[in-house]
């Protein structure tokens with residue numbers, strides 16, 4: 331029995347550029363016709379999409395390492411989906427692929443821009459996480475940029491986030507002497523300890539420097555994996571041993587309104 335192919339897709343568009351924290355009225359759900367497949371293209375039914383910090387920057391109309399989203403147009407970003415029709419010799423119907431047209435149910439994708447997702451090895455969603463961009467960021471940042479080596483003591487900020495949680499786990503698996511993480515709530519601190527971090531603290535509980543010194547002890551740290559910048563970076567530099575290395579992955583704390591740093595009282 332053949333199933334009729336989708337001829338249109340629902341998609342999320344940028345309705346207006348947010349100022350500060352994005353709100354739901356900055357986005358709109360719309361229906362859009364799907365173009366007929368050309369040679370080399372595939373039709374993908376998206377299963378999972380990724381929402382990443384860099385997307386907030388793309389909502390601003392400023393020059394950056396990736397182009398801004400256009401107002402009135404669908405957003406895009408990493409997604410994993412099933413090929414439901416193919417005019418590409420590289421992909422068959424039923425294959426699961428990783429591509430960059432998220433924020434919609436169906437996408438017409440150039441076959442050359444889609445990567446097979448080996449769902450016999452891992453769940454499809456893992457190709458947006460540990461086996462995708464966040465995993466590559468964590469792995470290459472730790473091993474290539476920070477030149478991690480077994481025996482290093484590692485401090486990770488934003489440690490409960492997508493990248494940070496992987497950095498800590500990779501460091502532990504590869505022989506770190508100690509892995510310390512900072513995060514923004516008691517529940518996240520508990521989760522880091524469950525993941526195998528040796529120590530973790532909530533940066534709302536006091537100056538980062540004091541908490542980091544206590545967590546690191548006299549051995550200090552050899553590697554700092556920075557997702558946050560600001561006070562975290564200053565504290566890490568103060569505790570870093572001679573010959574220490576820093577991977578500057580992100581500075582999410584520098585673009586966040588100051589009131590984000592206060593824990594809600596209710």
Ligand SMILES: NC(=O)c1ccc[n+]([C@@H]2O[C@H](COP(=O)([O-])OP(=O)(O)OC[C@H]3O[C@@H](n4cnc5c(N)ncnc54)[C@H](OP(=O)(O)O)[C@@H]3O)[C@@H](O)[C@H]2O)c1
Nearest residue numbers: 383463464467488491492493513514557580581582583586
């Ligand atoms: N995802 C990628 O592949 C990728 C690639 C290149 C660079 N990066 C960069 O890596 C960093 C982390 O990305 P991610 O994908 O792991 O993001 P994520 O999963 O969204 O985690 C980010 C975490 O940062 C913490 N945070 C937010 N504001 C903060 C502040 N003012 N001070 C301290 N912590 C704050 C929050 O955790 P708490 O609640 O614990 O504060 C948040 O959950 C970002 O700077 C991003 O730009 C990511």
